[in-house]
Amino acid sequence: MNKKMKIGLCQLNVKAGRPEKNLQKMLELIEQAKSTQIDMIIFPEMAVGGYLVGDVWLEESWCDYLMECNSILQEASEGIILIYGNIFIDKSKRNTDGRFRKYNAAYIFQNKQPINHPVNSTLGIPNGVSFKSLLPNYRYFDDKRYFYPFIDLVQEMGVSIEKAYQPFKLSVDGKYYNIGLSICEDMWYEDYSRIYNKNRQIPYNPLGTLVRNGADFIVNISSSPWTFGKEQARDNRIQSLQKDLNSQFVPVYYVNACGVQNNGKNIITFDGGSTIYNQFGSQIFEYRAEDFQEQLITVDHSITLKDRGIHYHRRKPKLTQKYEAIIQGIRSFDEMMDWKPNYIIGLSGGVDSSLVATLVAHAVGSDRIIASNLPTEYNSAKTRSSAAKLVENLKINRYYELPISELVQENTKLLEKTGAIPSLAAENIQAKIRGTSILSNLAGMHNGVMTNNGNKLEIALGYATLYGDVNGAIAPIGDLTKTEVFQMARDINQQFGELIPPEVIPDENFTFTKDGIPPTAELKHNQLDPMKFGYHDALLVAFTDYQKKTPEDILRWYQKGEPFFCEKLGITPTLFEKYQLGDVKAFIADLEWFTKTIRKNIFKRIQSPPIVLVSKSAYGFDIRESQFVWTPSFAFQRLKKQILDNFGINGNITHV
Amino acid sequence: MNKKMKIGLCQLNVKAGRPEKNLQKMLELIEQAKSTQIDMIIFPEMAVGGYLVGDVWLEESWCDYLMECNSILQEASEGIILIYGNIFIDKSKRNTDGRFRKYNAAYIFQNKQPINHPVNSTLGIPNGVSFKSLLPNYRYFDDKRYFYPFIDLVQEMGVSIEKAYQPFKLSVDGKYYNIGLSICEDMWYEDYSRIYNKNRQIPYNPLGTLVRNGADFIVNISSSPWTFGKEQARDNRIQSLQKDLNSQFVPVYYVNACGVQNNGKNIITFDGGSTIYNQFGSQIFEYRAEDFQEQLITVDHSITLKDRGIHYHRRKPKLTQKYEAIIQGIRSFDEMMDWKPNYIIGLSGGVDSSLVATLVAHAVGSDRIIASNLPTEYNSAKTRSSAAKLVENLKINRYYELPISELVQENTKLLEKTGAIPSLAAENIQAKIRGTSILSNLAGMHNGVMTNNGNKLEIALGYATLYGDVNGAIAPIGDLTKTEVFQMARDINQQFGELIPPEVIPDENFTFTKDGIPPTAELKHNQLDPMKFGYHDALLVAFTDYQKKTPEDILRWYQKGEPFFCEKLGITPTLFEKYQLGDVKAFIADLEWFTKTIRKNIFKRIQSPPIVLVSKSAYGFDIRESQFVWTPSFAFQRLKKQILDNFGINGNITHV
Incomplete structure (x- = not known):
């Protein structure tokens, strides 16, 4: 058991819906692993097709496509142990939606062979694969919509839970290892434990069961999106598992995806943060992968086993993490588009559009930005100068000041043929001219996408005009409160020098100093945000x-x-x-x-x-x-x- | 058992998210039932708060509110048996999402008392309530996101399935009745049966179990949206249950909601169609409620028991049903808005906008329509005259022809300051002027909402301009293919006289006769739809x-x-x-x-x-x-x- 085994944790940047890209990358990394004498390489959950692909999961051809990738990966496992996540389908059975059955699965191959599993044949499934039991169905997760839980298969086949969770047994250079494979949410079993623990001595606990059944170490493959505090929660989870099992506890290799996936209405970042927990349930930070970066971490299992330390890790502040998540979100969204768009940003001179421009500049470079300020008579010299200052600070080369008053008048004239225009409608005319007639058309003309510059408070209250500033292809700060917008603006200025004009940033009590510019939509005279x-x-x-x-x-x-x-x-x-x-x-x-x-x-x-x-x-x-x-x-x-x-x-x- | 018992099936028009309205209506109907000597009144699933309320289900105060309504309804059951659907919450337990536990429940009260249930106390739940087992989690259903399945509670408490499904026993004038209560999907157990039937003699079947446990009749309360063919499928379902149980089979009272609910992106109609199945599993059509209509159907249980017939029912053709569903969809959406909006409809002279205008006119009346035609030099006299003809046919009084060329020019002029405008962008400018600068502003000016006139094929292919004809508050024909649009236009003309100008409707081979107008966006010369x-x-x-x-x-x-x-x-x-x-x-x-x-x-x-x-x-x-x-x-x-x-x-x- 103390024999050397080199393990590669591969924090793949998984492209949702692009198996051809993921497969190619995986094959490259497998070759790289072989050439550096890695014995076992581990990829994340749903590494082949991505995780958040929506109802494409309901398409048989899509699932067939992913299943076909398994054969290629199995072939590629010559001379190495390969673990990765993909779908497993069983067309002889049905999900509860009446469609063919799909499992969220972990595969394990060695030398082109699936590793034997002691119970799979009893369950009617092949060797070399294990399924996820706990399917998250909250927030943006729709796992129960698509996948069949392993635990239901276990019950259906009349196998006991204690028997079902077994490690895979494999040998490396004549030494045997028992590998407990688990997938993401299976580690977070506490909220699920009631259903399956009645009349049992042992509470329902997939990881604990794997250990009790002899696992030498646990591999958890994940597609776990970033949220603030998740790493601490995971550390606590592992610590509590360690307390349960005490001296029985074994190391955990955690491999998470990085990159960005989406569900249509949200752009969701996967932070990676792949890591190793030692036998005391502590992260060995020297092997922890970077956040948001595709990375192959190599560690010798004997080093993990020897590690006895309790480690501490200083985490970045919340807003720094959010800043990084947004940067990553913009970058990967950009990459997804495949055509290097320009970013059309309307600058009002206020803090929201200033922050968005700064974030986009940091993510893809200011040479990809086409900025514009679209004033009417209601826009003050102050906001116009703030916009211009920002453009200078960010070194945006393409900047247009396009006064829209004439267009507003022309539009108004036409509308007045049907009656008088109430005040709110008149305000909206301006916002729509900006968002639709100018900015969205600039996107069409200049190979661009338009940013939506709204923050979460505005989005909540609908303090924005539909077909006006509600427009856009991506809302980078749409999940930041105004408090966070101000704080992130302050942080950026502190870290990168004064990029965002300070007059749009209040103090911590939300007071704007004498020359400051309190938030205003500038759609009529003396307008101030009602928030x-x-x-x-x-x-x-x-x-x-x-x-x-x-x-x-x-x-x-x-x-x-x-x-x-x-x-x-x-x-x-x-x-x-x-x-x-x-x-x-x-x-x-x-x-x-x-x-x-x-x-x-x-x-x-x-x-x-x-x-x-x-x-x-x-x-x-x-x-x-x-x-x-x-x-x-x-x-x-x-x-x-x-x-x-x-x-x-x-x-x-x-x-x- | 042959004693008279008068049952009222109350096909309530449930307003999602409006307990105060539903409660008031229920109380009125309960009084009405009492005054007509009804012994038992049945309301649909989730009658109190509605079914599709989204993440409001996650709010404790919302659930508390609905629970409080139970006390009021219990009080109202003086002198009557009352069955209805509502949520049941148990704050001492958790759902698998870590939030407090919620069940989709059926309540049964008599004379201000909950009816005793033989197993509820063993399950740790009060009398007078039973829970839904099978939670649909496909299509627009997210039941597993919110509710805890009864079947999981049963397992958790170590009770056998055979024991758990018991009828409620109650007496009416000294006679005892065993009532098997079930909720919607519980009738559709075939796709769920595998999980729970291993090592069992009897396959998992909630309704069958209720009957075997002595139910004299089954009540199924539903919130089941309309889909074409659903009634036939339900008839088949009941028939197959009847075959299983044969002479044991008992009558089924099916009470479904009517009205419209939404999930944000879809407007979903509930057809009602409440009905009675006799002991042979046949619908007794003389007691079947109208589609889409709030209705209280009264039947004497002894009549149901005496009914021996096999009945046949001629169903309306698919497109007629779809037409009715759309009319109902528009009407209830209109009602939901509470402020009697005008409908702003852009008429291109083509078939799609013509059909939408006709449907809106049929749903809410043409006096609520403000129509307009917004031509440029690319619009033919033909389409303009078609639009005008439609306005005349539908008797739309408010109609504006607003040529937009000058506004397009002004917009173009401004945009050209940033470079040349490619052809597609130039086309989009016109569509955006129409959709945003004119129609959406008309909505703002005239207390209106704008219709989106796209059909499903256009929506699929994105053959519409974002912030142009993609705009709208409701897309009445967004789920009809172009084939269906043409057919519905033909049907309407056949039934109501020539409302839709015939030159925009092709023959069944999609050929436009010599003077016909093949579909075109008219955004440049000689444009034709590529579909x-x-x-x-x-x-x-x-x-x-x-x-x-x-x-x-x-x-x-x-x-x-x-x-x-x-x-x-x-x-x-x-x-x-x-x-x-x-x-x-x-x-x-x-x-x-x-x-x-x-x-x-x-x-x-x-x-x-x-x-x-x-x-x-x-x-x-x-x-x-x-x-x-x-x-x-x-x-x-x-x-x-x-x-x-x-x-x-x-x-x-x-x-x-």
């Missing part, structure tokens, strides 16, 4: 948290007084003061407005472009929304009444 | 079928010769001839173009409006699409080579 930055951001974070909060929760927090309220929302008393949230009546009216407005603007999100996902719930197909209006629940009505009664109609919470 | 109507429609139907077909399948059919090919695709030899599909090389090139083009235009569908669903797979959130380009599989490449080799590079299939 309470910081506070509304906090509401939005609560509403879109994984454990969704609602207006009822906000009222309950409020009932408990300002300190509790501020703590739960994560806002400062200064902000509470700034927005006079102590005015009970205004506070409730604002909360009702906020809630209704989010729901009312679903129709815009239905037609909005893909958002780069960086939170625990992004608009798109992560948060799934049906159109209907918000009406207050019984509880909301009661709470509202209680609060108004107790604090007095114009009562002030701080006086209680 | 092979009829044939491309057939390809699209195959590609989007429930069992998805792919280009590989098409090539395999082609290999077997023209008759086989035509039969599989459902096209005529005349059409094969018309499009010269016998030209092998051109045929393959066209197939590749068709496949690639569908995939390439996903970006437009991401930003397109909700489509009224009338097929077995509609674009939107029924078909879930990730963006990536199509590349030919190994099989496609082989088949292509075989076909080209066998038939010769310029070979003709008909010569083989």
Whole structure:
């Protein structure tokens, strides 16, 4: 067991829907591994076809195509052990949707042969393959839509769970290794354990069972998208597994995909972060792969076994990680397009478009940007100069100032033939001229794609014009709150020098200094954004948290007084003061407005472009929304009444 | 058992997300039922909150709200038996997503008391409620995302399936009835039966088990959307259950919701069609509710028991049903908006916009339509006159002809400052002026919503301009192929007189008579739509079928010769001839173009409006699409080579 075995963790940049590219890359890497005497090479879950390919999973020919790739990969395993993820299909059986059966599978070949598995023949499946049991079906995951769980096959075939999870036994130079293969979510079994643990001594635990059945080490192949805090959660998961098993615990090789995949409405980054956990459940950071980078990490298994340390790793701050995820999101989206588009960016002079331009410049270079400022009489000299400054700072060579007033007039003239134009409609005319008549056409003319510059708060409240600034091919900051937008702008200026004009960035209390430019749509005179930055951001974070909060929760927090309220929302008393949230009546009216407005603007999100996902719930197909209006629940009505009664109609919470 | 019991089947028009409305309506109907001596009133699945509310299911306050409605309904059951669908939550347990546990439940109360259930206490759940076992997770269904299956609870609690499915026992005037409660998909257990039937004598069958456990009759409450052929399939389902159980079989009361719900990207109609199956498994059509109509059907259970007949029912043709579903879709969408919008319809003079205007006129009346024709120099007098004729036929009072050439010129002038405008971009400028600068602004000005007039073939191929004719708030014919559009236009003219100008409707071979107007976008001179109507429609139907077909399948059919090919695709030899599909090389090139083009235009569908669903797979959130380009599989490449080799590079299939 202490024999040397060189293991290659291959953090592949998996291209969803492009088996021909993934296969070629895998074959290259397999050859490279052989030439460097790697004994075992491991690729991520769904390495061949990608993971988020949507309903293409329902196509038999697509699945046949991926199955055919297995033969090629099996052939390529001459002289090496090869582990990777792909689909496995069984046309003799059906999924519960009535279609042919599909499993999310891990393959293991050695010397062109599938490795024997002690139970597979009992389960009616071939050697050299094992299936995922736990299928995530939350957020943007639709695994149960497509795949059949291993655990259901096990039950269907009348095999016990304890018997079913067996390691693969293989030999390297005459030494035997028991390899416990697992796929992604199978490591995260805690929420699933109830179903299968009734009347059992041992709780349901695929990894623990593999170890108890003799696995010398665990391989977990994953297609696990980036979220902030995921690595810490995984470390905790492994630690808790280690505590369960104690001295029985074995090393874990974790191989995750990197790159970007999408579900139509979201651009989802896979961070990689492939790593090794030692027998104490600690990451050996010297072998941890870089985030977001395709990489082949090589380690000798004997070194893993010898590692006795408890390691610590300083993680990057949240917004730095989000910045990196967005950069990666833009880059891989760009790569996916295959035709090197220009990026058409409308610069209003405000912070959102400035940040987007900066991110795009960092991701693909400012020579790929065509920027423009499209003023009317409502646009101040200040915002126009901010836009120009940014262009200079980012060294954007193609920049157009195109005043649109005449076009607006012409459009207005035509529309007036049907009646008078209300104020809001008049504002929208301008935004649509910008987004559609100019920017989207510039994209068509200049081999380009248009960016959507909206942030999550604007997207939530629909504070943008459909067919105007809602337009775009990609929304790089569509999952950042305004608080995060400001903070990322500050961080960028701190790290890269003053790229984003400082006058559009407020201080941490959201105050703009004397010469600053508070956010405005500039669609009429003296317009100012109606959002309470910081506070509304906090509401939005609560509403879109994984454990969704609602207006009822906000009222309950409020009932408990300002300190509790501020703590739960994560806002400062200064902000509470700034927005006079102590005015009970205004506070409730604002909360009702906020809630209704989010729901009312679903129709815009239905037609909005893909958002780069960086939170625990992004608009798109992560948060799934049906159109209907918000009406207050019984509880909301009661709470509202209680609060108004107790604090007095114009009562002030701080006086209680 | 032959005692009279009056049962009310209440086909409620369920408003998704509006418990206050549903509750009020239910309370009214309960009172009405009492006043007409109904003993038992049955409402559909998820009658209280609606079914398709998306991630609002994840909000605790929403679920609490619905649970609170249960108390009110329980109170209302004084003097009546009340059955209805609603959520049941158990905060002491978790779903596999880590959130609090939710079940899709059926409630049964009598005289303000929950009816006792023999097993519920063993399962740790209260009386008067039973849960759905089988959770659809295909198409637009996301049940497994939200709800916990009853069958998993049963396993978790170590109870046998045979024991778990028990009827509720209740008495009416001293007579006892065993009522087997089931929810929607539980009737459709065939695709689920494998998981739970290993080592069992009796296959998994919730309804059969209820009957074997003594149910006198079955109640199935559903929220089952309309699809063509569903009623026949349900009849077959019941027939097959009847065959299994034979003389044991008992009557089934089926209560389905009507109305329209949405998932953001699709507008989904619920047809109702509530009905009664007698002991022979035949529908008693005299008690069948109307399609799409809110209705309270009353029947005496003794009459059901006496019914011995085998009944036949002539069903309406497919397109008539689709026409009705669209009308209902528009009406309920309109109702959902709560503010009686005007419908802004751009009339090109072509068949698609003509059909949309006719459907909207039939659904909400032509006085709610504001129509316009927006010509440039490329628009023929013919199409302009067709548009005007339609306006006259439909009696649309508000109609504007707004020539847009000047606005196009102004827009062009501004864009030219950045370079020359390629031809396609120039075409798009016009479409965007129409869709955005005029129509979407008209909607803003005139309290209106804009219709999207695209058909499914155009939507598939992206043969529409983003921010131009892709715009809209609702796409009434977005799930009809062009073949269906033509046929529905013909049907409408036949039934209602010549509403749609006949010059835009071809004959059944898609030939336009001498004065006819073949479809054209009229964005440049002599433009003609590139689609092979009829044939491309057939390809699209195959590609989007429930069992998805792919280009590989098409090539395999082609290999077997023209008759086989035509039969599989459902096209005529005349059409094969018309499009010269016998030209092998051109045929393959066209197939590749068709496949690639569908995939390439996903970006437009991401930003397109909700489509009224009338097929077995509609674009939107029924078909879930990730963006990536199509590349030919190994099989496609082989088949292509075989076909080209066998038939010769310029070979003709008909010569083989």
